[in-house]
Amino acid sequence: MGASVLVAALSSALGVLLITATGWISAILNADPSLTGSATMAIVLGIMSGVLLGIAVYVGAIxxxxxxxTVVAGRTRRIALLRxxxxxARSQRREVATQGLLVGLIGAMLGxxxxxxxAAALIAAGGPLLGVADVPYTLVRGELLIPAAVVAVTTWLSAWAGSRRVLSVTPLQALGGAVEQPHAAFARRTGRNVAAVVVFVAGAALLGLGIVVGLASPFGVLIAFAGGLLSFSGLILGSTLLMPPVLSLIGRALGRSAPARLAAENARRNPERSSRMAMGLVIGVTLITMFAVALDSTKAVLAASAGGELPPEMTAGMDAFTAIVTAVIAVSAVIAAVGLINLLTLGVVQRRxxxxxxxxxxQSCGQVRWMVLLEATHITVAAVLTGxxxxxxxxxxxxQSLLGSLRLNPDAPAHGTLVAPAMPLPVLGAMxxxxxxxTLVAAVVPTRLATRVAPIAALAE
Structure with a gap:
């Protein structure tokens, strides 16, 4: 559970830092009577902090x-014996949910x-540098408990949701092992698959409506935001249908050696586990790429509307905003990366x-290590490309939904503007x-675990 504690701690820490930063900046704005509209700016900062915190909690929950x-899947035989x-089944599920609550509380308090x-160290160091050391601000505030409480409750609910498989474990499974369902079984999950398709289609329709409305008004971005959230939730709900074909396609590029073929076959044989490993990283990559493309596209459109080049002060402000948002979203990507490492390690432990x-x-120890490394590569590449x-x-x-109504040429008749997506090559390269x-970090611990136990000892488990 160490990785889950780390995820909860990161989510809680991000929320505390966002609330503290927002409060401190608001105090600075209110302390300067020459700044007009400081109250509005404080509200905008608060909304942004809430949105970014929501993203981090959303990723952490998934x-x-x-x-x-994954933990419950590995405990199938133990749960069946208890049954x-x-x-x-409900008592077993309550046990898992209680573990989630404890993990959430410990991580939230640590964060x-x-x-x-x-935050105290940053304010003490940043105040003199910005010339605002004399601005009074109380660091320990009651609202700092809000992100900690939200993270603890979210972790508890996530554990409850992740343990729903306990209800389907039967006493007869005590005679077998923890066998995950094949792809065909997920393909037959008609109710869940239909729900995923409906949610995705509804979200895609809202996303398209937001783009159309954005040709006349910038408020189209609100509709597009709701559509994007809904359609992405549909993709997550249908991840066991989405990811296996992508993983199979990537698996063909790994080679035809025995370790490569085994690594690729594991994705098709255990689609639920592979999808769980990939989707967390897909979310992180999607968030970073989405914000980078949106901000670079916005900068390009504003530069075109200003005659080809933005004023230096506006460029500096947008660059600073981009850096802040990227840093915050990067925390969400780190949370997703921790999840990948943890799930890959659990997968190896459960397949001893x-x-x-x-x-x-x-097979030699080197071949087993190579197979686990190829599995990590397989999942990472598929997740990055999808994201x-x-x-x-x-x-x-x-x-497009935000800037489609902007007229780049004031002399031209009023009509919608087609925004070309700007490709942030440095961000994509860094990704x-x-x-x-x-991939290398995620494979270090699992490869050691995979070869540490003697074959006879592993077969006797």
């Missing part, structure tokens, strides 16, 4: 739910304490018998490098 779902001797200390069998059949495609699409939709580093 990562936590996926983690607990066999009289335990109820609250760490972020408060960090399988890996022991491979060793007993003649890049989705991020570019959503980023362009956001910029590829980060993915390569993440």
């Amino acid at each position: 990562v936590t739910a996926n983690t607990f779902a 066999l001797i009289g335990a109820s 609250l304490a760490g972020a408060t200390a960090l 018998r399988e890996l022991g069998l491979l060793r007993a059949l003649g 890049l495609v989705l991020g570019i699409g959503y980023g362009w939709a956001g910029a 590829v490098v980060a993915a390569a580093v993440l």
Whole structure:
């Protein structure tokens, strides 16, 4: 549960830092009587902080739910044995949910304490540099408990959602192992699949409506935002249909060696586990790419409307805003990366018998390590490519719905403007490098675990 505690701590710390930064900036604005509209600016900052905190909690909730779902999948035989001797499925699910609540409370408190200390140090160092050291601001405030409470409750609910598989475990499964369902079983989940398609189609329709409305009014971005959130939720709900084909396509590029073929086959054989591993990272990559494309596209459109070049002060302000948003969204990406590492490690732990069998059949330690590394590469590449495609699409939709009504040529008749998506190549390049580093880091612990146990000991479990 260490990774889940870290996810909760990061989410809570981000919320505390956002609230503290917003309050401190508002205090600075209110302390300067020459600044007009400071109250409006404080409201805007508060709304932005709430949105960014919501994104971090959303990512953390999905990562936590996926983690607990993987944990429950590995406990199938233990849960079935308890069911066999009289335990109820609901009592087992309550046990998992209680673990989630404890994890959330511990992580939230750690994040609250760490972020408060960090905020105090940053304010003490930044005040003199900005010339606002004399601005009074109380650091310890009651509202700092809000993100900690939200994270704790969200982690608890995520554990409850991730443990829903407990209800389907039967006592007869005590005679077997923890076997995950094949792709065909998920393809037959008609209710969930239909719900995923309906949610995605409804979100895509709202997204298109927002783009159309954006040709006449910038308020189209609100409709597009709702559509983007709804359509992306549909993709997450239908991840067991979306990710296996993508993983299969990527698997063909891994090669035809035995470790490569086994790594690719694991994605098709265990679609639920593979989808859980990939979707958290897909969310992180999509968020970073979306904001980068939207901000670069906005900058390009504003530069065109200003005659080809933005004023230096506006450029500096937009660059600073871009850096802040990117840093905050990067925390969400880190949360997703922690989830990938944790799920890959859990996957190896839960497959010790399988890996022991491979060793007993003649595979060397190096081949097993290579197979686990290829699995990490397989999932990371598929997640990054999917996230890049989705991020570019959503980023362009956001910029188009916001800026489509802007007239680049005042002499031209009024009509909608087609916003071309700006490709932030440095961000995309950094994403590829980060993915390569993440693959190596994610595979370090699992590869050691995969070869530490002797084949006979693994087969005896």
